[in-house]
Amino acid sequence: MPNVCVVSKKCGGCQYTGIPYPEQLAEKQKREEILLGRFGKVERIIGMKYPCFYRNKVNSAFGKDKKGSIICGTYQMGTHYIVQVDKCLIEDEKCQQIIRSIKSLLKGFKMEPFNEDTGKGLLRYVLVRRGIKTGEIMVVLVLGTHIFPSGNNFVKELLKLHPEITTVVVNINDKKTSMVLGEKEKISYGKGYIYDELCGCRFRISPSSFYQINPVQTEVLYNKAIEFAGLSGKEKVIDAYCGIGTIGMVAAKKAKTVIGIELNGDAVRDARINAKENKIENIEFFRGDAGDFMVKMAAEHAKADVVFMDPPRAGSDEAFLSSVATLAPEKVVYVSCNPATLARDLEYITENGYEVKKIQPVDMFPFTEHCETVVLLVKKGKKGFDKKPFDKNQNVKKGRKNGDYRFDDRRGVNAYRLRREKK
Numbered sequence: 001m002p003n004v005c006v007v008s009k010k011c012g013g014c015q016y017t018g019i020p021y022p023e024q025l026a027e028k029q030k031r032e033e034i035l036l037g038r039f040g041k042v043e044r045i046i047g048m049k050y051p052c053f054y055r056n057k058v059n060s061a062f063g064k065d066k067k068g069s070i071i072c073g074t075y076q077m078g079t080h081y082i083v084q085v086d087k088c089l090i091e092d093e094k095c096q097q098i099i100r101s102i103k104s105l106l107k108g109f110k111m112e113p114f115n116e117d118t119g120k121g122l123l124r125y126v127l128v129r130r131g132i133k134t135g136e137i138m139v140v141l142v143l144g145t146h147i148f149p150s151g152n153n154f155v156k157e158l159l160k161l162h163p164e165i166t167t168v169v170v171n172i173n174d175k176k177t178s179m180v181l182g183e184k185e186k187i188s189y190g191k192g193y194i195y196d197e198l199c200g201c202r203f204r205i206s207p208s209s210f211y212q213i214n215p216v217q218t219e220v221l222y223n224k225a226i227e228f229a230g231l232s233g234k235e236k237v238i239d240a241y242c243g244i245g246t247i248g249m250v251a252a253k254k255a256k257t258v259i260g261i262e263l264n265g266d267a268v269r270d271a272r273i274n275a276k277e278n279k280i281e282n283i284e285f286f287r288g289d290a291g292d293f294m295v296k297m298a299a300e301h302a303k304a305d306v307v308f309m310d311p312p313r314a315g316s317d318e319a320f321l322s323s324v325a326t327l328a329p330e331k332v333v334y335v336s337c338n339p340a341t342l343a344r345d346l347e348y349i350t351e352n353g354y355e356v357k358k359i360q361p362v363d364m365f366p367f368t369e370h371c372e373t374v375v376l377l378v379k380k381g382k383k384g385f386d387k388k389p390f391d392k393n394q395n396v397k398k399g400r401k402n403g404d405y406r407f408d409d410r411r412g413v414n415a416y417r418l419r420r421e422k423k
């Protein structure tokens with residue numbers, strides 16, 4: 001197994017390069033126990049058999065180095081300097097090859113990388129996504145301007161080099177922003193989206209839709225989440241923060257009805273199409289803020305038996321969690337990609353009527369410090385308790401990027417110690 005990366009210090013994406021995989025897992029287990037151990041037993045983390053080249057989505061920024069040569073890769077952690085990445089340990093190898101081919105084609109087409117300071121040049125980012133089960137590949141060329149001279153020929157040439165590419169999308173991002181994708185896009189070749197398969201369902205994925213980046217571990221994760229929910233076929237289920245509807249659709253096969261809620265309009269469109277194409281009729285999707293939606297459901301005295309929730313790294317919010325407490329489903333299955341915000345949210349939810357029954361870490365992100373966790377919460381008893389306050393900053397510190405909530409071990413450990421001392 002390759003375990004050496006020459007750019008890891010500059011890139012900063014992987015914190016565990018050079019560390020044997022079993023030690024990485026042990027480190028993650030320890031962190032999970034520090035942050036979540038106070039809620040119950042943390043099961044042994046489920047790792048990967050082969051933890052390399054797992055990322056099915058590769059994003060490469062294009063620019064020039066000091067000598068004026070074209071470079072492409074990731075931004076150096078916390079900066080806007082591009083680190084040339086020739087080989088990455090965790091990104092899908094086919095996606096990496098395609099990015100290298102694009103870089104090699106630029107000169108012949110006199111295509112300059114986009115310069116954010118001067119607003120000149122063309123190519124800003126390249127995003128490549130691969131459906132590991134279907135083999136379909138999407139290339140998104142993100143341009144800094146609207147005009148793409150010899151665009152058709154460029155795409156033709158790329159397809160000659162990589163006939164395995166199934167769709168090419170041109171996206172325009174001419175704003176001063178750290179977001180990769182802009183709002184306008186045009187399909188240059190193929191359907192404009194790809195399919196992949198998970199847990200026996202087929203999913204359509206658009207350029208901006210969220211899709212888990214480690215497909216092997218996603219199946220492990222979803223199977224755990226479904227197992228925790230213990231569905232019998234009679235349940236009304238909510239899939240909050242549902243993305244393209246993945247968890248909800250897998251659950252729908254074992255539940256009475258499912259409602260999915262998601263903020264991103266493209267993801268909701270994909271989710272509805274996915275349900276139709278998989279002939280799943282007992283699921284409905286709504287676009288909106290999960291918190292607002294749950295508040296409305298609670299106000300209408302709607303009923304739910306199981307709530308799956310899978311929020312982004314920043315975790316959930318008071319509106320959502322407090323409405324969960326009001327709706328009082330029998331079970332809440334919390335899928336989290338950030339144990340720090342998970343600990344904060346569990347703190348609130350366990351003080352508002354629920355107890356943690358199971359905590360299962362799953363390693364979705366080998367070589368990085370990140371860790372996914374599935375938690376089963378079960379209703380403690382009757383409704384009617386006084387709601388306790390929600391502290392947004394408990395256990396977490398904000399990263400440099402807005403919304404990037406990072407581990408705060410110090411606070412996690414202190415909170416843990418404090419509780420033990422109180423006892």
Ligand code: SAH
Pocket residue numbers: 210211212240241242243244245246247261262263264267288289290291310311312
């Ligand atoms: N459950 C899905 C997606 C998880 S990622 C899966 O496993 O693939 C989190 C999702 O939450 C993203 O799709 C994001 O667009 C969505 N999201 C972020 N904030 C939200 C909010 N306030 N309300 C609803 N959805 C939100």
